Amino acid sequence: MARVDVLMPQMGESIAEGTLSKWLKKVGDTVKRDEPLFEISTDKVDAEIPAPAAGVLAEIKVQEGQTVPVQTLVAVLETDAGATASKPPEPPKSQAPPPPPPPPAPKPESPKAAAPSAPVPAMKRSDGDGGGVQTAEERLRTKSTPLVRKIAAEHSVDISRIPGSGLAGRVTKQDILGYIERAPATAPSAPRSPLSAPGAVEHPTIEAWPGDRVEPWSKIRKITADHMVMSKRVSAHVASFFEVDFTRVAQLRSKAKQSYAERGANLTFLAFIAKACAENLRTHPVVNAAVSGDSTIYRSEINVGIAVALDWGLIVPVIKHADELSLIGIARAINDLGERARTKKLLPNDIQRGTFTITNPGGFGPFAGIPIINQPQVAILGVGAIEKRPKVVTAADGTESIAIRTMGMLTMSYDHRVVDGADADKFLADVKKLLQEFPEGAV
Numbered sequence: 001m002a003r004v005d006v007l008m009p010q011m012g013e014s015i016a017e018g019t020l021s022k023w024l025k026k027v028g029d030t031v032k033r034d035e036p037l038f039e040i041s042t043d044k045v046d047a048e049i050p051a052p053a054a055g056v057l058a059e060i061k062v063q064e065g066q067t068v069p070v071q072t073l074v075a076v077l078e079t080d081a082g083a084t085a086s087k088p089p090e091p092p093k094s095q096a097p098p099p100p101p102p103p104p105a106p107k108p109e110s111p112k113a114a115a116p117s118a119p120v121p122a123m124k125r126s127d128g129d130g131g132g133v134q135t136a137e138e139r140l141r142t143k144s145t146p147l148v149r150k151i152a153a154e155h156s157v158d159i160s161r162i163p164g165s166g167l168a169g170r171v172t173k174q175d176i177l178g179y180i181e182r183a184p185a186t187a188p189s190a191p192r193s194p195l196s197a198p199g200a201v202e203h204p205t206i207e208a209w210p211g212d213r214v215e216p217w218s219k220i221r222k223i224t225a226d227h228m229v230m231s232k233r234v235s236a237h238v239a240s241f242f243e244v245d246f247t248r249v250a251q252l253r254s255k256a257k258q259s260y261a262e263r264g265a266n267l268t269f270l271a272f273i274a275k276a277c278a279e280n281l282r283t284h285p286v287v288n289a290a291v292s293g294d295s296t297i298y299r300s301e302i303n304v305g306i307a308v309a310l311d312w313g314l315i316v317p318v319i320k321h322a323d324e325l326s327l328i329g330i331a332r333a334i335n336d337l338g339e340r341a342r343t344k345k346l347l348p349n350d351i352q353r354g355t356f357t358i359t360n361p362g363g364f365g366p367f368a369g370i371p372i373i374n375q376p377q378v379a380i381l382g383v384g385a386i387e388k389r390p391k392v393v394t395a396a397d398g399t400e401s402i403a404i405r406t407m408g409m410l411t412m413s414y415d416h417r418v419v420d421g422a423d424a425d426k427f428l429a430d431v432k433k434l435l436q437e438f439p440e441g442a443v
Contacts, residue, residue, distance in 0.1 A: 001078055001079070002055075002078070002079040003058070003076055003077070003078055003079070004052060004053045004055065004076070004077040004078075004079055005073055005075075005076060006037065006051070006052060006073070006074050006075040006076065006077060007070075007071050007072065007073060007074065008020070008040070008062070008068050008069065008070050008071060008072045008074050009040075009049060009070065010070040010071070011040070011042050011045060011047060011347065011348050016069060016070060017042070017067055017068060017069045017070060017172075018040040018041065018042045018067065018068065018070065019040060019041045019042070019065065019066070019067040019219060020038055020039075020040055020062045020063070020064060020065070020066055020067075020068070020074060021038075021039045021040060021041045021046070021064065021065070021218075021219065022038060022039040022064055023037075023038050023060065023064055024036050024037055024038055024039065024048070025037055025038070025057050026057065026060075027057055027058070027059065027060055028056065028057065029056070029057050030055070030056055031051040031054065031055065031056070031057055031077065032051065032054050033050075033051060033052070033053055033054040034050040034051065035050060035051050036048040036049070036050055036051075037049055037050060037051040037057070037075070038074070038075075039344065041218075041219040041220065042348070045315075045346050045347065045348050045350070045351055046219070046220055046312075046315075046344055046346075047344050047345065047346065047347070048343070048344040048345070051077065052077070053077055053079055054079065055077040055078050055079040056077065056078045057075060057077060058075075058076045058077060058078040059075060059076040060074075060075050061073050061074050061075055061076070062074040062075070067172060148171055148172065148173055148175075148176050151173070151176050151177065151180075152176060155180055157176065157179065157180065159171050159176070162175055162176060162179045163175070201225070201226040201229045201230055203225065203229075218312055218313060220310075220312060220313035220314075220315065221312070221313045224313055224314050227374075227375065228372050230375065231372050231373050231374070231375045232372060234375060235291075235373045235375070235378070235415040235416075235417065236415060236416040236417050237370075237372070237373065237413050237414075237415070237416070238413070238414055238416045238419075238421065238424070239370045239411055239412065239413045239414075240411070240412050240414070240421065240424050240425055240428055241368060241409060241410070241411050242409070242410045242411075242412075242425075242428045242429070242431075242432050243407060243408075243409055243410075244407070244408050244409070244410055244432045244435050244436065245391065245405050245406070245407055245436050246269060246272075246386050246406040246407065246408050246435065246436075247405045247406045248435075248436060248437065248438055249269060249272045249406075249435055249438055250269075250386075250406040252272075252438060252440060252443045253267055253268075253269065253272070255443075256443045260328060260331060263328065264332065264335075265328050265331040265332045265335060266331065266335050267327075267328075267331050268331065268334070269383075269386050269408070270306070270334060270358070270360050270383065271327060271330050271331040271334055272327070272435060272438065273358065273381070273383060273410075273431075273435065274304055274306065274319065274322065274330050274334065274358055275322075275325075275327050275330050275442075276431045276434040276435050276438075277304060277322075277356065277358065277381060277431055278302055278304055278319075278322035278323045278325070278330070279323065279434060280427060280430045280431050280434065281302045281304075281323065281355070281356055281427075282302060282323055283430070284423065284426065284427040284430070285298045285299075286298070286378070286418060286419055286423050287356065287378065287379045287414070287419060287423065287424065287427045288302055288355050288356055288379075289355075289377075289378050289418060289419075290355070290376040290377060290378060291376060291378060291415065291417060291418055292376070296418045299355040301320070301321060301353065301355060302321065302322050302323040302355060302356070303318050303319065303320050303321065303322065303353050303354050303355045303356075304318065304319045304322040304354070304355070304356050304357070304358060305317065305318045305319075305351075305354035305356065305357040305358070305374060306318075306319065306334055306337060306338070306357075306358055306359075306360075307357060307358065307359035307360070307374075308337070308338050308341040308342070310341060310342060315341050315346070315351060316351060316354060316357055316374060317337035317338070317340070317341055317346055317350045317351050318337075318350065318351060318352065318353060318354040319333045319334070319337070320353070326442070327442055327443055337350060354374065354377065355377060356377060356379060356380075356381075357371075357373075357374040357377060357379075357380040357381070358380070358381045358382075358383065359371045359380060359381070359382050359383070360382075360383040361382065361383070361384070362383045362384040362385040362386060362408065362409075363385075365385050366384060366385060367384050367385060367409060368382065368384040368409040368411050369382050369384065369411060370382065370411055370413055371411070371413050372413065373413055373414070373415055378414060378415040378417075378418055378419050379412055379413065379414040379415070379419060379424070379427075380412065380413050380414075381410060381411070381412045382410070382411040382412070382413070383408065383409075383410060384408055384409035384410070384411065385408065385409075386406060386407070386408035387406070387407065387408070388404050388405065388406055388407070389404075389405065389407045390402050390403070390404060390405075391403055391404075391405040391407060393405070410428060410431065410432070412424055412427075412428055
């Protein structure tokens with residue numbers, strides 16, 4: 001009877017651990033090869049993980065909610081479908097796991113006791129930088145995830161000083177954010193300028209009343225909340241509103257929609273808007289930029305993120321090199337990324353390296369809105385409802401009349417630290433002009 005190990009996958013080069021958020025099968029269930037087996041959450045993306053082989057789910061090694069390093073054994077499949085699955089071992093309740101080997105130097109006590117962690121065999125290994133030897137436990141602690149190391153560098157925190165709750169004391173994102181939040185006076189920090197990023201985001205707690213339902217945030221909701229609060233703290237948000245006459249776009253879309261569908265693309269207003277933005281970002285580079293300390297990075301790539309609202313949160317997959325794509329290419333990319341976001345098939349690379357973001361709440365009916373900038377970008381475009389409204393129209397001879405036109409509002413929030421109002425308005429004016437005079441040959 002063959003047994004197949006199921007491991008925590010590595011969803012990208014920078015991903016070192018993942019949280020097993022949900023089992024889609026239970027012990028004893030028959031699974032097909034490539035059938036979704038469990039869901040994971042990482043610092044970058046939520047995804048469904050398929051079964052590596054057909055068989056029976058014999059053992060579950062990692063429970064829902066646990067965060068483990070990549071390549072950790074999470075389950076065992078028995079490839080003989082007729083075999084009886086073994087019962088998963090009961091997690092130990094009364095006996096705590098043995099503590100990890102003591103580090104060579106004393107560490108300061110944490111303000112709050114860390115959760116017990118599984119031991120890692122102590123192996124003397126070179127740290128790779130010519131700085132002596134480390135135990136495997138120490139190496140795990142100091143070689144944490146790139147996100148944790150980035151946060152530590154931003155706050156000048158020595159990771160080895162933080163008692164971790166991960167495998168063998170590995171410092172997780174929650175550990176370092178908690179350390180910074182609990183001990184701001186004792187954690188060493190570098191001099192900060194007015195442009196420095198703030199520390200950990202604090203969400204005040206309140207009392208739940210009898211009958212209330214308290215629902216803890218999912219990982220994606222927590223990341224979104226932290227990111228949005230941080231963005232409002234970091235960027236000097238200003239917004240401009242432009243009303244756009246989409247009548248020509250509506251006519252072109254009506255004529256081409258069927259042929260696009262036959263070629264596997266749903267031609268939406270959003271595709272036209274994304275195309276218009278991509279065409280104009282090259283000539284307005286400050287809108288396609290990012291802030292780094294007291295410098296501006298002008299991005300060489302034009303990668304347009306499209307915000308997708310999901311039942312469990314918000315995610316922004318990215319159309320890479322959008323300025324090099326035709327209208328049908330952009331339409332196909334929007335369709336593909338949106339579908340894979342909804343079915344949890346996105347890869348980490350699909351949501352990275354965005355340079356400008358478009359969010360489309362207008363699909364739900366609002367006239368307009370003011371979106372929050374997607375850091376570290378400097379601008380985000382919000383699309384209001386596109387609908388028929390009365391509009392004053394001036395004829396060629398100068399006479400005016402009221403006509404029914406397809407109208408919509410575009411709102412752009414931008415970072416006034418680097419994007420002046422004139423810069424933003426010139427960009428929006430060019431986007432508006434292209435949409436109102438969209439060339440038929442480009443459809």
